[in-house]
Amino acid sequence: MMSDTPVEGRPAAGENPVVVRAAGAIPWRHNAGGLEVLLIHRPRYDDWSWPKGKLDNGETLHECASREIREEIGLDVPLGIPLPTTHYEVVAGLKSVHYWAMHVGPGDRIMPDGDEVDAVHWCSAEEARLLLSNRSDVEPLDALEEEDVRGALDTRPLILLRHAKAKPRGSWTKAEGDRTLAATGVRQAQAVGRLLSVWRPTRVVTSPWRRCVDTVLPYVRASRVKIKLKLSEDLTEHRHDRRPHKAAADVVRLFDKGKPSVICSHRPVLPTLLKQFSVYLEEGLEARLPSSDPYLAPGELLVFHVPVAGPPRVVALEQVRPFDD
The missing domain is CATH 3.90.79.10 (Nucleoside Triphosphate Pyrophosphohydrolase)
Known part of the structure; x- marks a missing residue:
């Protein structure tokens, strides 16, 4: 050494x-x-x-x-x-x-x-x-x-996660909601699970489509803390196309619940979720949000640090990728 x-x-x-x-x-x-x-x-x-x-x-x-x-x-x-x-x-x-x-x-x-x-x-x-x-x-x-x-030290994390790499859309012949992770995505999901353990979210909100659920399950199964898992249809691509405000409402509920949380969804839904998160950002942080497609790589996440006390606000922001072999 x-x-x-x-x-x-x-x-x-x-x-x-x-x-x-x-x-x-x-x-x-x-x-x-x-x-x-x-x-x-x-x-x-x-x-x-x-x-x-x-x-x-x-x-x-x-x-x-x-x-x-x-x-x-x-x-x-x-x-x-x-x-x-x-x-x-x-x-x-x-x-x-x-x-x-x-x-x-x-x-x-x-x-x-x-x-x-x-x-x-x-x-x-x-x-x-x-x-x-x-x-x-x-x-x-x-x-x-x-x-x-300034009251920004004692915080809880709210984490926005894009699901891990899925099998190609064009080669999938079954229902879109059943599309599974690719072999690379399975490894990414394991890496995501290890990474999430750094912040230990106790509330997991995810699209019920399989590629999202399979991305968060390694963390849920390995966690040493009790996890509340919620499947939200509003985070699916199809529901979001018709009622994007419902997906945004899932972000609002993360702030209202007061728990360390992770929300997992799809690339087409990310702009709506990012726009809602931006409402809570302190001045100077908005420029650090991804602003162009694809916003986040598969398995990549954003950590929004929110003070435990006081009105909801984001005081720090991190964009993190899991280890990629």
């Missing part, structure tokens, strides 16, 4: 190609004294930092962050809003570390592995700035604190 210690005179991000990719999170909580964050101590480097680690083959950055937190400190909770990515030089070259916020509730246990991490320390953001060994780690902390101040 290469040392994470920065080399003096590191270039600005983007000047050199990234050769080491990593991901992690800033665990946070609220107590009577306000916002607290969790620092880890790594005995190998004798430093204080955020839990993180390098990307493994066959995983996305989101999955990497989630896995590394579980392995290093035993914390198994969903990822929150994205935070700034840091860049610094290591022996191998330029390293990027992608970060997310991670809310730690009263019942969530922290258990350092004793090897990579031998101690953890809850502290204020001010104290964390003094203790952090790598100065680049301050940037995501600053962003986390700013989001907390």
